Amino acid sequence: MWTSATVIERIDWNDKLFTLRLAADIEPFIAGQFIKLSQERDGKRVARAYSLVNAPNADYLEVLAVRVEDGQLSPSLHDLNSGDQIEISTRAAGFMTLDELPADMGQHLWLLATGTAVGPFVSMLETEQPWQRFKRIVLVYGVRLQEDLAYWQRLQELAQLHQGQLELVACVTREQMPGALECRIPDGLADGSIEQQAGVTLSAQDSQVMICGNPGMVSGALELLQERGLAKNLRRAPGQITMEKYW
Numbered sequence: 001m002w003t004s005a006t007v008i009e010r011i012d013w014n015d016k017l018f019t020l021r022l023a024a025d026i027e028p029f030i031a032g033q034f035i036k037l038s039q040e041r042d043g044k045r046v047a048r049a050y051s052l053v054n055a056p057n058a059d060y061l062e063v064l065a066v067r068v069e070d071g072q073l074s075p076s077l078h079d080l081n082s083g084d085q086i087e088i089s090t091r092a093a094g095f096m097t098l099d100e101l102p103a104d105m106g107q108h109l110w111l112l113a114t115g116t117a118v119g120p121f122v123s124m125l126e127t128e129q130p131w132q133r134f135k136r137i138v139l140v141y142g143v144r145l146q147e148d149l150a151y152w153q154r155l156q157e158l159a160q161l162h163q164g165q166l167e168l169v170a171c172v173t174r175e176q177m178p179g180a181l182e183c184r185i186p187d188g189l190a191d192g193s194i195e196q197q198a199g200v201t202l203s204a205q206d207s208q209v210m211i212c213g214n215p216g217m218v219s220g221a222l223e224l225l226q227e228r229g230l231a232k233n234l235r236r237a238p239g240q241i242t243m244e245k246y247w
Helices: 074-078 115-125 129-133 152-161 185-190 193-198 215-227
Strands: 002-012 017-023 034-041 044-051 061-066 085-089 108-114 136-143 166-172 207-213 241-245
Touching: 017 074, 017 085, 034 061, 044 061, 044 115, 061 074, 061 115, 108 115, 108 215, 115 129, 115 136, 115 152, 115 207, 136 152, 136 185, 136 193, 152 166, 166 185, 166 193, 185 193, 185 215, 207 215, 215 241
Parallel strands: 108 136, 108 207, 136 166, 207 241
Antiparallel strands: 002 017, 002 085, 017 061, 034 044, 034 085
């Protein structure tokens, strides 16, 4: 089912990357889930999935999106401003949630994200669940340019608030950024630089890993982790790796 959402605020991180904050009445959701935004075009509905960035208890909804020039929906979303309307699904979906992780496996939580796929992890970190459940949390955020690091200031605030519990590792591939690694996430896992930067060891015994992003990063990270003895997390066979490709 669909309902109308009103844009109450927009944030432009750069000329293509943007956040829409929406007012809409949807069913309760779990941090990490996604909704769909849509428009009617010539009698046909065009819909695309977007993860919710806000905490479930927020009084607004928030999505992070990037304008794709030949995209069917994102250019229209990029044109929206405060007061404009967009259709939104009334029920969120998806299994990229902390509830899906095995309860008795791992005291360290690794969150690997590229681009807009950081959204569900921001939502999780805005809840109490990860802080109460895990001793150490590492967010690895891969982008091309420093300006692509949406929510970086908020993440730094959370790292300060949870000092010693949350470590942030930025991987910026196309320019140098102070304090960041200049590598793709799979490469940083392969050479150990990500673990060195985080000060946390990634292991099958101590870690749960959530991977969300472009297919190349997801498949590359999965292969490396499996070589180190970690396994996909399935309901019938609990493991250490939970993942979601963004397209």
